[in-house]
Amino acid sequence: ESLVGSIVAGLLDIPDHETEKANGRLTQAQMNKLVSRIDGLSDSRLTVAEMAATVGLSESWFANVFKHTTGKTPLQWQLARRIDLAKSLLVESDLAVAEIAAQLGFTDQAHLTKAFRQIAGDTPAAWRRMRQSH
Known part of the structure; x- marks a missing residue:
């Protein structure tokens, strides 16, 4: 058996x-x-x-x-992926940070800014300025 x-x-x-x-x-x-x-x-x-x-x-x-x-955990990976998309939009478009936040499903600009700073080490606006100056 x-x-x-x-x-x-x-x-x-x-x-x-x-x-x-x-x-x-x-x-x-x-x-x-x-x-x-x-x-x-x-x-x-x-x-x-x-x-x-x-x-x-x-x-x-x-x-x-x-x-x-x-x-990474699935949620950490997903957040990093969303921040990468935000970086692309910051460089490739003239969308306001608040518009990018809404487009990527963040609750508001502050939510995107906090997550962006944790992962990228800077605010989205400062990160965009650095890329545009180069």
Whole structure:
């Protein structure tokens, strides 16, 4: 009975998930799917549960392997990605910082400024001035 149980359990395991669990990392295809999903959103925001569902993993397992893969939590990674988008908009457009904040799903200009300073080390306006002067 034990042997039959082991064989059935082995047959029911999905190989992709077993491989992911073995090395504890997201595959490049999963990361690409996640980036594609986030890029498709107008405000670039997903919950951890939505990110996990995008790549077909449980929320807790996803959070664990995501941190192993990127070195950041899913929300830290997502925030850094939003700040990168803000940097692009600051350089490539004449939008006001408040407009950029609204476009990227920040609650207001102050929220963007606080997050931007934490990640980039400067305010969005000062960062833009530095880039424009060069």
